[in-house]
């Protein structure tokens with residue numbers, strides 16, 4: 001049976017390790033953090049994702065998965081470590097470097113190395129290969145290398161890992177073919193083979209496309225506020241056109257992908273304009289939300305605001321790059337007292353309160369994350385606790401009539417037709 005060593009037990013590496021373990025491979029799940037490896041071995045999932053708990057249980061029951069902190073001999077090494085932005089908006093590739101250095105010691109003739117982490121074009125060739133060759137082995141002759149960027153969406157990771165099509169870039173045709181064979185164990189989508197550099201940029205293009213589309217929606221939203229119309233209705237109707245699909249405006253773009261990856265393209269290019277502008281528009285949305293809050297809270301001295309939703313998007317417990325954090329910092333710097341509530345998030349930079357505590361003495365509710373459970377919020381359960389009845393809905397998910405009837409002034413992001 002083939003052995004796969006997965007480096008990085010994060011949002012991608014962990015479910016990937018479980019999928020290989022439940023589809024015929026012996027898997028070592030490696031993470032530099034000992035507590036992560038221990039948790040996996042104790043059968044605890046590292047985050048919530050539909051289907052993940054069952055996969056882990058099955059992987060451990062059959063002894064096909066064991067987590068540890070050091071790489072070990074294997075047929076396949078799969079790198080799924082984070083590639084965050086550094087403070088100069090450059091890709092921080094230190095985790096990739098560290099993982100490759102670890103692998104080089106265990107690399108043997110015939111091995112296949114796969115990079116799943118998102119990286120700037122050229123990283124596999126310029127950074128990864130030279131490190132792997134410190135093993136004394138030679139690319140193509142002795143070992144294979146492929147880049148198979150992950151494409152699964154948080155909140156539906158396991159399903160998408162199985163059903164999405166995959167792009168595989170190889171250092172040579174044989175590397176791509178071997179990687180395809182490996183993933184075929186559980187991937188039901190189609191495979192498309194290409195070279196390393198093309199695979200690297202495809203991943204970045206996908207997320208940049210989405211980020212740019214959201215920036216357009218955010219710009220439309222601000223235009224709608226200026227022009228006294230409702231962008232939500234306008235987008236819905238524009239999307240009835242067979243070739244138009246505008247995404248939704250909101251309080252900004254978070255997560256570890258859309259808010260990060262476009263910068264990997266701009267970094268080495270003097271030609272990018274739309275990409276960085278889109279990033280700036282999306283990054284500016286928390287300022288815009290604060291402007292809406294100021295508009296509705298008016299002259300209330302030292303107002304307290306309640307942030308509903310901290311996660312970077314609906315129905316996940318993930319707060320990476322969340323626009324909520326930026327919004328809270330901005331609001332505090334302008335003298336607001338902020339209390340935050342999120343039904344799913346457990347750890348955050350700021351204290352989180354149960355809903356009623358968060359609403360107590362508040363002057364304004366600001367819905368940042370569109371969690372499904374918020375749709376059922378009952379204004380009658382909250383306003384008796386509040387000092388003033390104001391609501392800003394940045395996701396347009398609440399039943400606004402209900403809130404109006406309960407005496408709230410309501411501001412919806414992107415809706416200039418609303419009179420409050």
Ligand code: SAJ
Pocket residue numbers: 118150151152153154206207210214247248249250251252253254255256257258312313314
């Ligand atoms: N957002 C909007 N309006 C929308 C859609 C999203 O404001 O219409 C915001 C969300 O609230 C969130 C952010 O954008 O803050 C990103 O959320 P998302 O659901 O669009 O995407 P991610 O970051 O969770 O996952 C993306 C996916 N990429 C694409 O759809 C092209 C996923 O398939 C990738 O695997 C993932 O990035 C990744 O890991 O790269």
